[in-house]
Amino acid sequence: MSTNSTRIRSGRIARLVRKMYAEQTSPAAEPPSANPPYWLLWSTGIVTLVLCIVAFVLWGINGASTLFDMIVAFCT
Numbered sequence: 001m002s003t004n005s006t007r008i009r010s011g012r013i014a015r016l017v018r019k020m021y022a023e024q025t026s027p028a029a030e031p032p033s034a035n036p037p038y039w040l041l042w043s044t045g046i047v048t049l050v051l052c053i054v055a056f057v058l059w060g061i062n063g064a065s066t067l068f069d070m071i072v073a074f075c076t
C-alpha cells in the first residue's frame with residue numbers, strides 16, 4: 001500500500017514536508033561516483049572465463065575424474 005496519496009492533517013508537518021528537499025531527508029547519501037570500477041567487473045569475468053576453459057580442457061583430456069580429484073584435493 002502506498003503512502004503517497006495519504007493526506008497529512010497537521011499543518012506544521014505538511015509545511016515541513018513540502019519544504020524538505022532530497023538532500024535534507026538523507027544527509028548521509030553520497031552521489032554515485034563518476035567512474036565505477038568496471039575494470040574489477042571485467043577482470044573477474046575474464047578470470048572466470050579462463051577457469052571455465054581450463055576446466056573443459058581438463059574434462060576433455062582426462063575425463064571428469066581429474067576435475068573431481070582436483071576439487072576434493074582443494075576442499076580437504
